[in-house]
Amino acid sequence: MTTTPPAPARLPAAERGSTTVTDRAVSRIAARAWAEELPRGDAALPSATVVRTGRTASVTLGVTLPYAADLAGTAERLRQHVARTTAALTGLTVPPPEVRVRALAGSGPATGGRLGRTRTGAGTHACATDAPRTADASAGPPEPAPAPARRPWSPRLGTALLVLGVGTAACAYLLAEGVARRTGHVLPGAPRPDVLHRVATTSLADPTTLVAGIAAVVLGLWLLGAAVLPGRRDRLPMTVRTTGTRATLDRSAIALLLRDEALAVPGVTSARVRVGRRRATVRALAGYGELDAVQHQLTASTGSALETLGVTRPPRPRVRLRAAPHRSEEAGA
Structure with a gap:
């Protein structure tokens, strides 16, 4: 008589392994999700x-958007699609990604005149968008209030690394000097001045000490300004009506x-422009x-172009x- 061995117990799916x-x-999933929502001619894979x-994956995308289009609205719609698609396919928690627009790509001849806009007055303009706009404003929801515009905060990585390196080297040297004095040892590289003793006994009347102190104060004020001021003076904040979106213009x-x-402009043969934070010349x-x-x-x-920015x-x-110089010569002749 033969007996059939019992079948091994099957483990639950959650205990068989991990993915x-x-x-x-x-x-790659996030990049594909971004590209599949763009028009076919503009579906270039972004960098991600x-x-x-x-279990949370934060995604940063470097993208190229079609011109001319509603950049804020298009980016927000695609951000939500990328977050939903990536979370559904990976099983991770994916917040809306950070989008960095690297370039604008033309998707065809722009309508509405030069640079894709039609000027209807000094303060109003119409832009070409992906979706047609209806003439009846009451049919759609009211536009949200514009978000507060602020300059982006400069990371200042070079300044931070410089301060970190100099501060770490100075603190390490002073610590080693203090330990050597306490223990009666001599650090390699002698003879050299006793830094701690000179700092403790130097008078403020010494010109070298005075100059070093002034330089330290100036450096400290500069570092304080770098810490509390946003920087990025080359970028001007733009007014956007999408919550959670900030835009700047170089x-x-x-x-x-x-x-x-x-x-x-008819008659203009040469032009130079300088744009500051308060004036455009x-x-x-x-x-x-x-x-x-x-x-x-x-x-x-010029005034109309500035108002449409x-x-x-x-x-x-x-x-x-x-x-022009040739006109002055003709007038003199």
Whole structure:
């Protein structure tokens, strides 16, 4: 008589093993999720980095968005899609990713005039977007209040590393000097001045000590300012109406836009632009046409371009126009 051995007990699925989703897999899933929601011609895979904390994966995407489009709205919609898709496919907790727009890619001929916008007045403009807008404003929900605009905080990694390195080296040297004096040993590299003794016995009337003290105070004030001030003076904050989204615009980008606007004015043959935090200065040369008419049109074009940027505090325009050198020679002849 033969007996059949009992079948081994089957373990529950949760106890049979574990599945590990690597950071590389999470980053590729997030990149694919971002690309699948863009138009087919703009579906380039973004760069993605992942930082894991337990079961939470924080994703940072470096993307290229289509131009012209509602950047804040498009980015927010894609952020939510990437978070949902990545969490569903990996089983991890994925918050909405941080999006860094590296470039804008044109998806076809822009409508509405130059640079994809139609100016309807000094303070209003229309932009080409992915979805058509209805004329009836009462049909949709009211627009939320604009988020408070603030300058981004500068990381100042170079400053932090410099202070950390110098401070660590100085503290290590003083600690070793103090231990050597207490124990009666001599550190390698003697003879050298006794730093602790000189610091304790030096008078403030010594010119070298006075200069060193002033330099230390200046350095301390600079470090204090770096700690409490945001920095990034080359970026101007923009007004956005999407909660949790902040946007800034480089002053160099504003200068390029104003230069293009100036060169598009009939009569202007050369232009230089300098954009500060409070003022945008346009210096142009008029190769033909009446100077007064060119000046008026250039001023209006510059002011309209600044108002359409969406910057919280647009720089005040300053336009300086003069005749080109060949016109002065013709007038003298």
